[in-house]
Amino acid sequence: MHFTATEGIEVVGRLTAESRYQGGPGVIHGGILTTAFDETQGMACMLLGTAVVTGHLQIDFARPIPLGSVLEFRARIDGMIRRKVYTSSEVRIVEGAAASDEIVATSRGLFLKIKPEHFTPMQEFVDGQPTGLPTFGDSTL
Numbered sequence: 001m002h003f004t005a006t007e008g009i010e011v012v013g014r015l016t017a018e019s020r021y022q023g024g025p026g027v028i029h030g031g032i033l034t035t036a037f038d039e040t041q042g043m044a045c046m047l048l049g050t051a052v053v054t055g056h057l058q059i060d061f062a063r064p065i066p067l068g069s070v071l072e073f074r075a076r077i078d079g080m081i082r083r084k085v086y087t088s089s090e091v092r093i094v095e096g097a098a099a100s101d102e103i104v105a106t107s108r109g110l111f112l113k114i115k116p117e118h119f120t121p122m123q124e125f126v127d128g129q130p131t132g133l134p135t136f137g138d139s140t141l
């Protein structure tokens, strides 16, 4: 996906519904759409300047999305409480046979701000390759 920061804490991302993303016949798989929402809302959180992980993500699939559609996702920060960042996003078909102003799916997500050490226990699994870095069982962690 490609992202653009707009005014305020909002990002816009575009994704083409390629054939390899097919779920039901001729339409995009809901899991792909979910991943794209996760990425877009996560990217909005990155504008805060801290790393986050997804805690909770809820999608409403309002319309089937034909393969070949160009999708535009818009995501924003709705609020923050302590480490919790509340986000929302919607998607429209902006190019293709089904293009219109109608919102075809929406998402609400809770992201949690994390420290870099969050990933330390997983270092040995990065890219599935042994890294020689400390592991879960290492008492020095």
Ligand SMILES: CCCCC/C=C\C/C=C\C/C=C\C/C=C\CCCC(=O)SCCNC(=O)CCNC(=O)[C@H](O)C(C)(C)COP(=O)(O)OP(=O)(O)OC[C@H]1O[C@@H](n2cnc3c(N)ncnc32)[C@H](O)[C@@H]1OP(=O)(O)O
Residues within 6 Å of the ligand: 038, 039, 041, 042, 043, 046, 051, 052, 053, 054, 055, 056, 082, 083, 084, 110, 112, 114
């Ligand atoms: C994946 C990359 C992220 C790294 C970023 C770094 C660089 C990346 C650069 C560019 C990338 C740019 C954009 C993309 C970014 C992100 C998009 C993809 C993100 C993912 O795809 S990421 C994978 C899936 N994700 C996980 O792998 C999380 C697994 N999970 C955990 O690691 C823990 O579960 C954690 C950390 C979430 C919380 O654990 P914790 O111990 O730190 O916090 P704790 O439990 O104390 O909760 C504190 C307060 O949050 C509330 N709370 C917690 N969870 C809640 C829930 N589910 N629902 C409602 N409330 C919840 C509590 O109720 C409490 O609330 P209160 O403050 O009011 O008491």
